[in-house]
Amino acid sequence: MNNVVKGILLYVVGWAAFHYGLFDLMKPKEFSWIANRYVYFLLFVFYCIGFNLVLKLKPPISLNGLVVWLLGLYFYTNILYPPVPWTLLITYMMLWTIGTFLYISQDPVTFAEFRKPIVKTVIGEYKIARYIVFIALPLLVGFGTYKSLEPKFEEPVELRTVHPAPPATTKVHGKSYKLEGLQNPFRTDEQDNYKDSFPFLDADKQEYMKSVTEGGTIFFQNCHYCHGDQLNGQGMFSHVFNPTPANFVDPGTIAMLRESFLFWRVSKGGPGLPNESTPWSSAMPPWEEHLKTEEIWKVILFEYWYTGWHPRTFDEESSSGGGE
Amino acid sequence: MFNSEARSIKWLPWTLVLAVTLLIVPGLSSQAFAKEVFAEQAFAEEAFAKEVLAQEGEEEGGEPKVEWGQDVFYKDWEGNPLKGPISGFPAPELGEEDYNNYEFAPSRMLLWVANQQHLYFGSFVLAVPIFCMLIEFVGIRTKESDPVLSAKYDKLAQDLMKVSLTAYSWTAILGGILLFTFITLFPGFFKYMAGIFRPVMHVYALMFLAESGVLYVYYYGWEKMKDDPFLKWVHCSLAVLLNLIGTILMYLANSWATFMQAPGGIDEKGQFLGNIWHVIHSTLWNPVGVHRILGNIVFGGGIVGAYAAYHYLTAKTAEEKAHYDWMCYIAMFIAIFGLIPLPFAGYWLMKEVYAFRQQMGITLMGGIMAWLFIIQAVMIGLLFFGANSYLHNSMSRIKGSHRYMKYAKYMVLLLIVCFTMWMTPHTIVMTPAELKDMGGAQHPIVGHFGVMSAKNTAVNLMITTTILCFLLYQRANKKINVSWSTQGNAWIAAIFVLAALNIIFLGVYGYALPANQRVGLSVPQVTTTLTTLFAGTAINISMFKDSDSYGDIEWGTQSKVATYAIFLMAISFTWLMGLMGYIRSAVRLFWHVTEVVRDNSVDAYTLTIGEAGKMLTFNALFVWVQFVIVFWVGSLTAKKAPAKAPEGVPVPAQQQQ
Numbered sequence: 001m002n003n004v005v006k007g008i009l010l011y012v013v014g015w016a017a018f019h020y021g022l023f024d025l026m027k028p029k030e031f032s033w034i035a036n037r038y039v040y041f042l043l044f045v046f047y048c049i050g051f052n053l054v055l056k057l058k059p060p061i062s063l064n065g066l067v068v069w070l071l072g073l074y075f076y077t078n079i080l081y082p083p084v085p086w087t088l089l090i091t092y093m094m095l096w097t098i099g100t101f102l103y104i105s106q107d108p109v110t111f112a113e114f115r116k117p118i119v120k121t122v123i124g125e126y127k128i129a130r131y132i133v134f135i136a137l138p139l140l141v142g143f144g145t146y147k148s149l150e151p152k153f154e155e156p157v158e159l160r161t162v163h164p165a166p167p168a169t170t171k172v173h174g175k176s177y178k179l180e181g182l183q184n185p186f187r188t189d190e191q192d193n194y195k196d197s198f199p200f201l202d203a204d205k206q207e208y209m210k211s212v213t214e215g216g217t218i219f220f221q222n223c224h225y226c227h228g229d230q231l232n233g234q235g236m237f238s239h240v241f242n243p244t245p246a247n248f249v250d251p252g253t254i255a256m257l258r259e260s261f262l263f264w265r266v267s268k269g270g271p272g273l274p275n276e277s278t279p280w281s282s283a284m285p286p287w288e289e290h291l292k293t294e295e296i297w298k299v300i301l302f303e304y305w306y307t308g309w310h311p312r313t314f315d316e317e318s319s320s321g322g323g324e
Numbered sequence: 325m326f327n328s329e330a331r332s333i334k335w336l337p338w339t340l341v342l343a344v345t346l347l348i349v350p351g352l353s354s355q356a357f358a359k360e361v362f363a364e365q366a367f368a369e370e371a372f373a374k375e376v377l378a379q380e381g382e383e384e385g386g387e388p389k390v391e392w393g394q395d396v397f398y399k400d401w402e403g404n405p406l407k408g409p410i411s412g413f414p415a416p417e418l419g420e421e422d423y424n425n426y427e428f429a430p431s432r433m434l435l436w437v438a439n440q441q442h443l444y445f446g447s448f449v450l451a452v453p454i455f456c457m458l459i460e461f462v463g464i465r466t467k468e469s470d471p472v473l474s475a476k477y478d479k480l481a482q483d484l485m486k487v488s489l490t491a492y493s494w495t496a497i498l499g500g501i502l503l504f505t506f507i508t509l510f511p512g513f514f515k516y517m518a519g520i521f522r523p524v525m526h527v528y529a530l531m532f533l534a535e536s537g538v539l540y541v542y543y544y545g546w547e548k549m550k551d552d553p554f555l556k557w558v559h560c561s562l563a564v565l566l567n568l569i570g571t572i573l574m575y576l577a578n579s580w581a582t583f584m585q586a587p588g589g590i591d592e593k594g595q596f597l598g599n600i601w602h603v604i605h606s607t608l609w610n611p612v613g614v615h616r617i618l619g620n621i622v623f624g625g626g627i628v629g630a631y632a633a634y635h636y637l638t639a640k641t642a643e644e645k646a647h648y649d650w651m652c653y654i655a656m657f658i659a660i661f662g663l664i665p666l667p668f669a670g671y672w673l674m675k676e677v678y679a680f681r682q683q684m685g686i687t688l689m690g691g692i693m694a695w696l697f698i699i700q701a702v703m704i705g706l707l708f709f710g711a712n713s714y715l716h717n718s719m720s721r722i723k724g725s726h727r728y729m730k731y732a733k734y735m736v737l738l739l740i741v742c743f744t745m746w747m748t749p750h751t752i753v754m755t756p757a758e759l760k761d762m763g764g765a766q767h768p769i770v771g772h773f774g775v776m777s778a779k780n781t782a783v784n785l786m787i788t789t790t791i792l793c794f795l796l797y798q799r800a801n802k803k804i805n806v807s808w809s810t811q812g813n814a815w816i817a818a819i820f821v822l823a824a825l826n827i828i829f830l831g832v833y834g835y836a837l838p839a840n841q842r843v844g845l846s847v848p849q850v851t852t853t854l855t856t857l858f859a860g861t862a863i864n865i866s867m868f869k870d871s872d873s874y875g876d877i878e879w880g881t882q883s884k885v886a887t888y889a890i891f892l893m894a895i896s897f898t899w900l901m902g903l904m905g906y907i908r909s910a911v912r913l914f915w916h917v918t919e920v921v922r923d924n925s926v927d928a929y930t931l932t933i934g935e936a937g938k939m940l941t942f943n944a945l946f947v948w949v950q951f952v953i954v955f956w957v958g959s960l961t962a963k964k965a966p967a968k969a970p971e972g973v974p975v976p977a978q979q980q981q
Contacts, residue, residue: 080769080770081769082761082762082763082767082768083758083761083762084752084762084767084770085752085753085754085755085758085759085762086754086758087752087753087754088748088749088752088754088767088770091747091748092744092747095705095740095743095744095747096740098709098740099736099737099739099740102709102712102713102716102736102739102740103733103736105713105717105885106713106716106717106720106729106732106733106736107716107717107719107720107721107729107732107883108717108720108721108883108884108885109720111883111885154755154756154757155755155756155757163686163690163691164686164690164691164692165683165684165686165687165691165692166682166683166686167683168681168683168919179682179683180681180682180683233764233765234764239760242756242759243765244759244764244765247764247765247766250766250771251772251775251777251835252750252766252774252775256690256775256776257686258682260682261682261686310841312682
């Protein structure tokens with residue numbers, strides 16, 4: 001049997017055995033370091049490389065390229081979990097396709113070898129392949145067109161700005177604040193000094209922990225319904241909102257922002273978002289209508305304390321201009 | 325013969341390192357230096373002004389005449405806003421009468437086109453003298469060992485300069501158009517800027533004159549100063565002078581843009597406070613300057629590369645093919661060398677922007693401009709893919725490269741994995757159904773790639789991979805003979821493996837640190853990457869001593885994929901340059917000068933991504949049409965006197981035999 005045909009058969013049979021046999025065994029409900037879907041994928045890749053080496057099949061670059069591309073597709077559509085949104089899938093597959101192209105075009109010899117079956121198909125040397133391609137291609141385009149024109153009833157995708165730029169100044173409870181350089185008045189000491197302390201338990205011992213405790217109390221009275229009791233954005237109401245409430249544990253939210261940003265965002269809520277954040281679908285209320293200024297600052301203090309993040313600061317030199 | 329060519333190429337990295345250091349180190353250190361000096365200078369100035377005022381007060385017995393204003397940016401040694409004597413008019417509140425427009429297009433678009441075209445050409449004419457300086461220097465250095473090759477380098481430098489000469493006048497014309505566009509369409513704004521920058525504008529004009537003078541002497545004196553060794557060195561020194569003047573010119577022009585974005589040296593009303601250096605040397609001046617120098621080198625390399633690639637594809641004879649293949653190589657060598665440190669300069673600039681105004685930083689990276697940054701990430705990826713594809717393809721035609729070509733696929737895999745991390749946005753576009761499937765706005769696995777720790781790690785690994793590819797390329801046809809070859813190879817391997825581990829460790833460690841410290845981690849990451857570049861290149865080249873050759877580089881056999889990769893890089897870079905320029909400028913939103921002069925024109929809105937994309941594409945296409953014309957004009961003189969190889973002097977293709 002031709003090596004190429006043999007190779008294709010082994011790929012198809014192997015994939016079927018892996019996908020329909022081993023895959024379910026390798027993804028138990030409880031996460032395990034050995035039996036998980038990523039180890040499964042690695043095993044499958046080893047199988048693909050292994051049988052080629054053992055049987056010395058030396059597949060042509062065109063087949064290798066196809067297999068590499070399909071492996072990428074298989075990973076992104078079946079292995080990576082939870083499934084990524086289609087925009088990301090398209091991006092990843094675009095990158096993978098570029099990578100496959102770089103692989104097959106790394107030198108003129110492999111590129112010529114890759115082109116050979118394509119050229120032979122086009123000029124008619126591979127007659128059956130040509131019939132299949134020239135019939136399948138229009139059908140595929142037709143199917144794609146049909147799929148894209150078919151009416152769908154999904155909610156539209158929204159390109160929202162998640163971290164809108166804050167204004168230069170904000171007015172809270174009649175007082176105007178310049179956000180640049182605005183500090184949390186309750187951040188009296190670095191929180192690392194209190195890492196072994198607990199709000200509520202140590203509130204009477206240190207002034208700092210007292211503020212954190214008060215902030216925590218306010219948080220659990222007002223904020224945790226949406227932002228969650230672990231501050232991970234998974235509060236009991238969170239699932240009905242789009243956009244979902246912010247996850248403060250994520251390194252991309254409060255960890256990247258200055259406290260003054262949070263002060264503005266908490267005070268003004270969804271209605272205070274600037275134009276660039278259209279559509280204004282954030283359900284966050286303007287908390288200045290419910291909380292006092294110092295309460296807002298204390299909640300912010302608590303959020304940083306709980307998550308272990310430090311608010312973003314800049315070294316003196318760059319933020320002070322002259323730096324003297 | 326071409327062995328010696330390969331040997332002489334080793335000069336190029338060293339020369340490039342020297343040139344980049346010469347250009348950038350002053351830029352970096354001048355900031356620190358200027359700030360140090362500034363404390364004393366400010367103290368002295370203020371003390372002097374107070375003394376004068378006190379004297380005046382005593383003499384006249386009344387209130388001092390000079391009014392004092394507080395600087396919007398600079399601070400004194402106690403951290404209070406610096407005071408300075410008000411020496412200018414307050415910023416105007418612009419009204420309808422301060423803007424003019426034509427029926428056919430919004431003024432802002434016209435200004436955009438004028439500005440961008442001038443910048444593209446300015447970038448090219450500043451880059452070419454850098455190339456010429458380097459190539460001429462390499463030519464002088466190889467003169468004794470290989471006069472034929474030396475002449476080839478010299479001819480290449482001269483040819484490039486010829487094209488640059490046409491482009492130079494073109495740049496000046498575009499500059500004139502830009503100036504008239506400012507004056508006619510934005511008279512109110514320009515009046516204010518001219519009021520502040522009056523002396524700088526005059527110095528700029530004089531520097532332009534000096535640049536022209538040196539340029540003409542440099543170009544027209546080429547033949548006369550060619551043969552005498554002393555005069556040749558003088559000629560090469562003229563190139564250094566030309567570059568120095570060019571750099572000063574660019575820095576002066578940069579000061580207008582950086583002042584508009586992050587002003588200093590004025591008070592809140594926009595009144596000039598008497599110190600022109602403060603106005604020039606605002607916070608973004610140095611990072612923008614360094615970023616532009618590197619950008620110019622890559623852009624210039626891309627254009628010269630594309631020019632050579634076009635001629636390579638259309639070449640009829642083997643000699644021509646060999647020549648343009650070699651020219652592609654030189655251009656790509658320089659472009660890739662500039663490309664490697666370019667992202668670091670970009671980070672520095674962004675850090676300074678963020679430090680100047682949090683608002684501006686967020687608008688750029690997380691706010692309304694964030695999607696443009698995603699597009700930027702795509703374009704940068706294309707540049708790295710193009711560079712690596714060129715290197716792989718060029719390497720494959722070198723005899724002896726089979727020893728290293730087997731690693732190419734792993735390097736491609738690493739590049740793609742890193743680029744996947746680099747491209748993963750923090751906020752993913754998705755339908756509400758997908759959001760529910762994913763269980764939250766962040767993906768539990770790829771969600772971690774959305775922050776800077778992952779991105780820095782990815783980009784540093786991508787650059788390190790490119791550097792590794794570069795080293796393998798350098799040694800592709802060498803059979804290493806030095807006695808310490810095993811140790812040398814072990815050192816190179818150790819440097820790269822440890823560098824990769826260090827970069828990954830720092831990236832992962834970054835997740836456990838607060839944001840301000842995390843930003844600081846990029847410094848050791850960058851240092852690690854640059855160590856691989858410098859230490860790796862140094863060890864690699866040292867190992868070439870007494871090496872045997874597997875065979876010469878077969879110039880004229882560059883693959884089509886490599887040739888098209890050069891076009892890809894050139895076009896991507898043109899577009900990317902426009903994009904980043906637009907982002908940097910548009911982040912001022914509705915300000916002409918941030919927080920000082922408000923843009924009250926009808927055009928003070930932020931374009932949609934699609935509209936901006938169309939403008940960028942138009943600008944990129946338009947400038948390429950002009951480049952084609954300029955190159956064509958440059959070729960007219962060549963056609964008059966067809967260059968004939970003197971008898972007995974081997975042309976490149978013959979040299980291989």
